Amino acid sequence: MEYQEAKDKFISTWGSLGTLWGINKAMAQIQALLFVSTKPLSMEDVMEDLKISRGNTSMNLRQLMDWGIVTKVLISGERKEFFTTEKDVQELARIIAKERSRREIKPVIKVLDEVSSIKDDGTEKTKELIKQTKALKDLTDDLDTLMNKLVNQKQNWLTKSVLKLMK
Amino acid sequence: MEYQEAKDKFISTWGSLGTLWGINKAMAQIQALLFVSTKPLSMEDVMEDLKISRGNTSMNLRQLMDWGIVTKVLISGERKEFFTTEKDVQELARIIAKERSRREIKPVIKVLDEVSSIKDDGTEKTKELIKQTKALKDLTDDLDTLMNKLVNQKQNWLTKSVLKLMK
DNA sequence: ATAAACTTTCAATAATTATTGAAAGTTTAA
DNA sequence: TTAAACTTTCAATAATTATTGAAAGTTTAT
Structure with a gap:
């Protein structure tokens, strides 16, 4: 080629x-x-x-x-x-992760939080909506935090150590 | 609401x-x-x-x-x-991560690998292309591996321990 | 001040992607 | 075996998103 x-x-x-x-x-x-x-x-x-x-x-x-x-x-x-x-891939990834978090993920977390906070009227369907959106909110929160922490390290050591940890 | x-x-x-x-x-x-x-x-x-x-x-x-x-x-x-x-968010995330990796990320890694493997003809622009696509390939590889490992744990302990590690 | 060099804006248009609905296909009950 | 109940397919159409190009805007050199 x-x-x-x-x-x-x-x-x-x-x-x-x-x-x-x-x-x-x-x-x-x-x-x-x-x-x-x-x-x-x-x-x-x-x-x-x-x-x-x-x-x-x-x-x-x-x-x-x-x-x-x-x-x-x-x-x-x-x-x-x-x-x-930006020529450095690590820095590029950092910027992208931060922007996507701010533009897309954070607003979704906010909505999930609002929805999962509605009053429990005791019906099964309301309980299910609260339970499921709460679970989704917690997961999204965790992944967002993780992504930002991971990618926020300007040095490479964290990615490497985490990869090693998981091998 | x-x-x-x-x-x-x-x-x-x-x-x-x-x-x-x-x-x-x-x-x-x-x-x-x-x-x-x-x-x-x-x-x-x-x-x-x-x-x-x-x-x-x-x-x-x-x-x-x-x-x-x-x-x-x-x-x-x-x-x-x-x-x-699927009602379990962890399992849902696992499936989605796996599918996106297979459908989108893996094919991109393949192309990046091909492009970064072209013959170095000694010109500056070729060197730059090789260097940059190689860096992108390595990063994409790492993130793909990480994502799959993270999300592949059916239990929650890993996410939790990683989050703790990073606090 | 003016005109050339350059950049931005935005209404019009093109390209892409999603959606419909009705015909064709499939399954099941009697 | 047939007809009703249900699902799939796909060409036509609608909705959305991206792109153009020319006019308006801005900057700089003289």
């Missing part, structure tokens, strides 16, 4: 995986492109490489910046803006 | 969360409905409660069965089929 083929394969795979970590295709592809690029890219560069429109590029770069995954870099002597992504 | 309101809120929240665990809205809502129901439901019951068509119900129940989350139950004296979902 040649460089270009490998690169394209990486970008399209990472793009279609976007849903798995909660972002859209173009966003994931732009991030992937920046991730394997040796230097910051301009909007023009991204448009050309991925064959997407200027508007699309602009909007998705903005979103990536909102996530904190992509940053603008100023290149002296250049008028246009250039972009890079 | 009354029973019906709480139930609807749970179902719609869980439904819109579907994407987070990789299934569609109707599928997630059907699962949620069964999850808080005190007894198995027929296709008719599901259709009525969620106000979705027969075809939609049939197709999504089938998918939930493919995932191993929902099972048919035979009720003696009844001609039609009834359905229940």
Whole structure:
């Protein structure tokens, strides 16, 4: 497999995986492109490489910046803006986990908490709703905490030690 | 908040969360409905409660069965089929983690592995592609392993001990 | 101040994904 | 064996989501 083929394969795979970590295709592809690029890219560069429109590029770069995954870099002597992504995978995972927790998991925990706190009127169906949503809330809470703790360690030692523990 | 309101809120929240665990809205809502129901439901019951068509119900129940989350139950004296979902959240998480790993994560790891194994032609961009996809592959591998190990413990002790370890 | 270089916005459109409903298929009771 | 009860399939349609491109907006150099 040649460089270009490998690169394209990486970008399209990472793009279609976007849903798995909660972002859209173009966003994931732009991030992937920046991730394997040796230097910051301009909007023009991204448009050309991925064959997407200027508007699309602009909007998705903005979103990536909102996530904190992509940053603008100023290149002296250049008028246009250039972009890079976080290059360290551990840090990338940390940012993504934190954002997904904040945007999606925390709000769900809140709803589960509200639902599981309704007044027990003594009927079987109410008891079941309370019991099951409570169980789901506790599990989601645990997994959210675990995920954040795991990924919050900037160093690698924790992941390694946990993996070892579980072998 | 009354029973019906709480139930609807749970179902719609869980439904819109579907994407987070990789299934569609109707599928997630059907699962949620069964999850808080005190007894198995027929296709008719599901259709009525969620106000979705027969075809939609049939197709999504089938998918939930493919995932191993929902099972048919035979009720003696009844001609039609009834359905229940796994009621234990730990077991539910185990099944979901296993399926997502198999369907989505494993194939991505395979591609990352292929891409990171291309011949190093000495150019900077090839070196970067190899380095970055390799790092991503290793991380994905670790997280996949961790997730499966964590969630594979049928008992609760592991999650608890890991949470304690990290406090 | 102005115009060129560049970026953002957003209504229109395209692409994708979900849903319907009715016909075809299957099972069971009599 | 047949017809009623029930389930599945799938082409058509609806709903949602992503993408475009051109006009409006902004910044910078002169």
